[in-house]
Amino acid sequence: MKEVIIATKNAGKAREFQALLEKKGVKVKTLLDFPDCPDVEETGSTFAENARLKAETIASYFQRTVIADDSGLSIDALDGRPGVYSARYAGEEKDDQANIAKVLKEMEGIPFAKRTARFHCALAVAVPNERTVVVEGTCAGYITDAPRGENGFGYDPIFYVPQKEKTMAELPKEEKNKISHRADALTKLEKQWEKIMNGESKNI
Numbered sequence: 001m002k003e004v005i006i007a008t009k010n011a012g013k014a015r016e017f018q019a020l021l022e023k024k025g026v027k028v029k030t031l032l033d034f035p036d037c038p039d040v041e042e043t044g045s046t047f048a049e050n051a052r053l054k055a056e057t058i059a060s061y062f063q064r065t066v067i068a069d070d071s072g073l074s075i076d077a078l079d080g081r082p083g084v085y086s087a088r089y090a091g092e093e094k095d096d097q098a099n100i101a102k103v104l105k106e107m108e109g110i111p112f113a114k115r116t117a118r119f120h121c122a123l124a125v126a127v128p129n130e131r132t133v134v135v136e137g138t139c140a141g142y143i144t145d146a147p148r149g150e151n152g153f154g155y156d157p158i159f160y161v162p163q164k165e166k167t168m169a170e171l172p173k174e175e176k177n178k179i180s181h182r183a184d185a186l187t188k189l190e191k192q193w194e195k196i197m198n199g200e201s202k203n204i
């Protein structure tokens, strides 16, 4: 079975990539399998820049093809925040509960119709010494006024998906994986997938 390294230390993302890529017959390794792997500082100002930074650093570390995911939540009423700071919105500990609490506090009193938001996912595919490819996916919804559901990770319990009438955390994982920003971004790599798996990104 072919194998790909996803440059993430986020266990929630790791589970989703495992499920999404299993369907393509690809085995996923993540940085959770390589505890000595260096941390990459996310100094970019966009999801795309950060995804590229993570993918290129880790591809050069392993001298192998690596895919990185930089993602987050943009809320219109908060001028796009938490945005690229989604993981650390309430502090360096990357605490999902604290991040959710901070968002809900900032959204107090805002009516449902103005609680529009969007998940973003940038995926960067880096092959050592070749051109990096970056694609982006999104998923639109609304911020609830309280968390609901146990599935998923991160901001899923407060992200309401109107076409499902549920929060992302109330959806079974198979359902999330059909509509998520991550699934949308992966679709955009569909045509190049064979080349990526053969490490030929310059020909993409």
Ligand SMILES: O=P(O)(O)OP(=O)(O)OP(=O)(O)OC[C@H]1O[C@@H](n2cnc3c(O)ncnc32)[C@H](O)[C@@H]1O
Binding pocket: 007, 008, 009, 010, 013, 042, 069, 070, 071, 072, 073, 086, 087, 088, 094, 096, 099, 119, 152, 153, 154, 155, 156, 180, 182
């Ligand atoms: O950088 P890596 O190691 O991949 O892990 P991370 O958790 O730091 O990941 P990001 O820098 O991309 O930050 C993304 C944050 O956005 C949130 N997020 C991303 N995708 C999400 C999803 O599908 N559902 C809910 N929240 C999500 C979640 O809080 C993440 O911590």
Ligand SMILES: [Mg+2]
Binding pocket: 042, 087
């Ligand atoms: Mg990160």
